[in-house]
Amino acid sequence: MMETAAKAASVRVRFAPSPTGYLHVGGARTALFNWLFARSQRGTMVLRIEDTDAERNKPELVQGILDGLKWLGVDWDEGPFYQSQRTALYTEAAKKCLANGSAFLCYCVAERYAGGDHAAENGDGGKVRRVARCSCREGVPSNPGAKPAIRFKVPVGGTTKFFDAVFGEREFSNDEIEDFVLLRSGKGEEEFGQSMYQLGVVVDDIDMRITHVIRGADHISNTPKQVLLYRALGAKPPIFAHVPLILGSDKSRLSKRHGATDVNMYRHEGFLPEAFRNFLALLGWAPGGDDQFMRTSELLEKFSLEGVSRTNGIFDRPKLEWYNTQYMQKLPIEELLPYVEEELKRSNLWKAEWGSGAGHEWFSKTVDLLRPRIRLLPNFSDWARAFWSDEFPRDPAAIEKFWKDDRVPELLSKLADALEALPEWNHDACDHAARAIAEAAGVKAGMLINATRVAIVGQAVAPPLFDTMVTLGQERMVRRLRDAVRSLRGK
């Protein structure tokens, strides 16, 4: 069975993305599970870039993948290693297979390979093997003179088994496994071309002494091929752990039409990385209890491969948003501040004085006041703009909603006078002043309060009014109220 915590110190895992696209949420979760496992087992995390396909590989995408991982908080101890720089290793391994008889030279033209299941005869009741084998495997070149590729010679008959920490013991019939290519045929002068996926993965996993291969369930049918390769190369297969796939809302494979699938898009939208991590960790894994909100330390404490689900999961954006608002509210304020600072800098609203001392204190209190209503980081710049800058727009919808009454200018004007005369500037003083004016005018306090909110922050929705007043300060309050009156009367 599997070696568990006893050998924990020697755990080595890897995340091996291909730079053929950005960091997909599915890949991100695979990376996260590897990371959680490695860190919780005090093991080692290796990062490997699988860029053996020069045609489809886009080197410029690597940085985006690394950035996405970094944002997610997934770090690694070794690498990144690039398979494109390790080709000698693969060629050597393929030749070793050739030498020990576990592989053969295949001269078939790629598009017309004589093997594969398309060549399988549909038996007339007879037991016909599903996967045909080409003649090259028996030493009879199908197309002598062509440059050969190296194919793995899958054994005839028998089965190949492996242990999967998520799916349990698995067993595949060898006759169902095609003779897969190890090394492409060479072009021009070269003897052989680049390594194929199966070879590169196995050679590297052996070389990097990977003990647990944690990857997407789409690789489960590839696993027996790899196990065969491990044996041919004289190595012991690792423990596998296939994690279920992430699907879109219609249960089809998650793709762009379901919304963003690039992790970096969530970063740019303004999600908090820890919220995203919490969400991703609990998609396909559960610690057993009822916990939903689990900070990284708790995730680390409870993570286990055995808890991973075998069912494909659906990416549920509303739940992700829920996580984000939870983190927005529950994160210790000092942990949230850097994100807000970064956001304000991005939108040119940041003032250096907020970085330390009294300014920092004010900044912290203001963020704390704002955060219960923030959904995404950019809301600090757009919706809450009036808290950082005197130049802010008044939302037409808010005006329509709360400035309809024609007594508003008069009321706001009186409030401005009253506030200006206030000797003390605090919540209760503002409160009393406002209510007194409303009462004297015979209007409900709420009416004045709502109209005032639009005047001072330009929004129909904002934190409690008197807290907002205190935060903004007396002088600015008065100025904004008078400005509002002016704009109302000017119309």
Added chain:
RNA sequence: GGCGCCAUGGUGCAACGGUUAGCACAUCGCCCUUUCAAGGCGGUAAUACGGGUUCGAUUCCCGUUGGCGCUACCA
């Protein structure tokens, strides 16, 4: 087509032979209230279908259906 994997409310998980089938998101209603959130309380909503095994199946076995994956000189 072949092979494989999976199957509890709309979604994510729990119940690992005996529960009024539990929790969270979403949704609906109520409370709170100064707007909107948050929060509190409550409601609607699930074991895909058919056979077994068993005193008893969500749970074990078989089949069906459905979804997904693999079936490349892609990864």
